[in-house]
Amino acid sequence: MPVRPPSVRLAGLVLPMLAACAPGPRAVDALPADAGPRVAELARMKDANDRLDGRSAGRSAGLIAVTPKPLVTGIGFAAVAGQPGHTLNERRLIAIRAAKIEAMRDLAEQVHGLRLDARTTVRDAVAVDDQIAGAVAGTIRGARLVRVTPKGSDSYEVELALDADAVGYIVKAARQR
Structure with missing residues (x-):
């Protein structure tokens, strides 16, 4: 088995963490060209709510899993x-x-x-x-x-x-x- 240099191993650990911090897709970007004004307003509101929650669509705010209380x-x-x-x-x-x-x-x-x-x-x-x-x-x-x-x-x-x-x-x- 080939031995990888420490910098490659470090990059393999850090890059997935940084990718989790990257902003996800926005609802406004996913709108079809013929979307009406009400749909566009809903997409803008969703994006604003996602920013307030500190998350992007489909992602949680952090890497820590929260388990519900029994x-x-x-x-x-x-x-x-x-x-x-x-x-x-x-x-x-x-x-x-x-x-x-x-x-x-x-x-x-x-x-x-x-x-x-x-x-x-x-x-x-x-x-x-x-x-x-x-x-x-x-x-x-x-x-x-x-x-x-x-x-x-x-x-x-x-x-x-x-x-x-x-x-x-x-x-x-x-x-x-």
Whole structure:
């Protein structure tokens, strides 16, 4: 294998970095000749926004990849038909609210844990009664509504999310009590 001089190796490292800093194509340059005034104005606005963001079209501002914070998600479901209310729209709103509360309970279970109480009665080596009860207790703050999705014609699904910082704050506040 031939050995390259240090200047060639350095150029091989530096040139890609410099190329990343070079301005990319502008939207105004990509306009067709018969573009109308509104399209041209949109292209100028896009180029201005790209300059303000410190990036060119299709490129990120820097070489550092930003990873999103991990999320804890909770999902809740509720049926419309079982809700109290005089009109269908009122029952839908109540169902969405109920699904949101169930999603909060799901988040509380993940953050604070689930307390289980179980009792089994055995007679003549046969389990005759088996009872299990679960309870969730805790405060949830900072939950963000991710989506509300109709499921079929009679139910809704709600997804809430907490980022890692909010979970840390909630756990810290719970320990101080």
